[in-house]
Amino acid sequence: MERVERRGTRLHAAPGFSGMACRAARGLHVLDLSTRSWVDPAHLVAAASVAHAHAVADVPLRVLSPRGADQHRYAGRMHLGRVLDALGVEHDVPTSVRELDRREDLLEVRPVRSEDDARALAELVAAKVRPESCLASDVLYSCVVEMALNVADHAGAVGYVAAQTLPQVGAIKFAVADAGAGLQATLSVRGATTDGEAVQMALSGRSRLDDPGRGTGLPTTLRELTALEGSMFLLSGTAAVTAAGARRLPDPVDVPFPGTLVQGVLRLPGRRPGAVATEG
Amino acid sequence: MAARSRLTAVPTSDRERKMPTVVLPSMVAGRDLADALVERIPGDLTATEVAVDCRRLVSGSPSFAAQLVWRVLVDRRAGSLAVTHAPAAFAAYLEQAATRLEVADRLRIRAKAPVGT
Numbered sequence: 001m002e003r004v005e006r007r008g009t010r011l012h013a014a015p016g017f018s019g020m021a022c023r024a025a026r027g028l029h030v031l032d033l034s035t036r037s038w039v040d041p042a043h044l045v046a047a048a049s050v051a052h053a054h055a056v057a058d059v060p061l062r063v064l065s066p067r068g069a070d071q072h073r074y075a076g077r078m079h080l081g082r083v084l085d086a087l088g089v090e091h092d093v094p095t096s097v098r099e100l101d102r103r104e105d106l107l108e109v110r111p112v113r114s115e116d117d118a119r120a121l122a123e124l125v126a127a128k129v130r131p132e133s134c135l136a137s138d139v140l141y142s143c144v145v146e147m148a149l150n151v152a153d154h155a156g157a158v159g160y161v162a163a164q165t166l167p168q169v170g171a172i173k174f175a176v177a178d179a180g181a182g183l184q185a186t187l188s189v190r191g192a193t194t195d196g197e198a199v200q201m202a203l204s205g206r207s208r209l210d211d212p213g214r215g216t217g218l219p220t221t222l223r224e225l226t227a228l229e230g231s232m233f234l235l236s237g238t239a240a241v242t243a244a245g246a247r248r249l250p251d252p253v254d255v256p257f258p259g260t261l262v263q264g265v266l267r268l269p270g271r272r273p274g275a276v277a278t279e280g
Numbered sequence: 281m282a283a284r285s286r287l288t289a290v291p292t293s294d295r296e297r298k299m300p301t302v303v304l305p306s307m308v309a310g311r312d313l314a315d316a317l318v319e320r321i322p323g324d325l326t327a328t329e330v331a332v333d334c335r336r337l338v339s340g341s342p343s344f345a346a347q348l349v350w351r352v353l354v355d356r357r358a359g360s361l362a363v364t365h366a367p368a369a370f371a372a373y374l375e376q377a378a379t380r381l382e383v384a385d386r387l388r389i390r391a392k393a394p395v396g397t
Contacts, residue, residue, distance in 0.1 A: 115312055126339060
């Protein structure tokens with residue numbers, strides 16, 4: 001029970017990226033997840049996005065898997081290792097997983113290259129949640145597809161999506177990240193001069209485009225997550241905010257993120273913490 | 281082109297042939313998909329009523345709703361947009377977009393489906 005309560009308390013906590021600084025060592029960059037005691041979808045998509053940027057720039061990278069057995073297995077189960085293999089990035093994340101262990105993984109780490117990818121991945125996630133809750137499925141579809149479409153529309157880079165059920169707290173987490181232009185660069189045409197300003201502008205619905213129908217993705221996603229007792233973590237460059245309803249809690253950023261990362265949390269309606277053991 | 285491949289629904293009844301009708305598939309998202317759907321309606325839509333049949337729709341995204349409203353009521357200047365069988369969340373997205381675009385008086389939503397749990 002104590003384990004359940006601890007997980008519930010940190011459900012809305014910022015993922016934190018300490019230790020994930022990409023450092024240079026012996027001629028190559030190293031992305032170090034080895035000391036992570038807690039791995040969220042956000043960490044997985046962040047690692048995949050950074051790895052993709054290195055692969056595109058032809059800069060050698062080594063990714064160190066989480067050292068903890070559960071976290072190490074979780075990263076493999078969520079196919080981070082396979083994504084890194086596909087990018088030609090050196091790593092020690094496991095690449096073979098037992099399918100029996102994957103019942104809580106809504107969506108392993110998957111790339112988003114286009115609007116069609118965004119739609120297909122969101123449909124996949126929504127279909128898996130629909131037997132549990134039509135409402136949560138609809139919200140998840142809307143949130144995942146809007147965030148993934150933002151990557152296709154604005155980032156100028158390949159993004160990554162992952163989603164996870166947390167049955168022990170009756171919740172779902174999903175994350176979308178890209179190592180693309182970032183919010184400050186995107187919103188500089190609207191006067192954003194810092195990452196912090198850009199994050200606040202994005203949450204309030206400002207878009208780089210003039211069309212009054214634009215810029216609604218993040219505010220709508222936040223509103224829908226909040227309606228299901230959820231929250232949103234938004235990180236871009238050196239600024240991060242955890243938001244729920246009108247509340248905005250700035251989070252310290254140990255490691256600047258070269259792009260944009262969103263992690264959403266929502267509760268499954270009618271579900272409360274149960275006794276299902278899990279890892280991650 | 282990829283978005284077009286998802287557009288399998290076509291008007292089949294006499295009423296649909298007379299009134300420009302967009303029949304939505306089960307899941308809709310993204311502005312390019314809304315563009316592709318509206319581009320299938322030929323001719324000048326000025327002052328015309330355009331129908332949107334959401335009978336098959338399960339989930340729709342805010343960006344799709346916003347683009348649909350913009351393309352039909354602002355860009356192509358239709359007289360009205362009549363939406364039937366819309367799930368409640370999608371109906372809300374349409375209403376929000378129409379309000380932002382100042383065309384709410386030309387959006388008619390009928391028979392909202394109840395919100396599921």
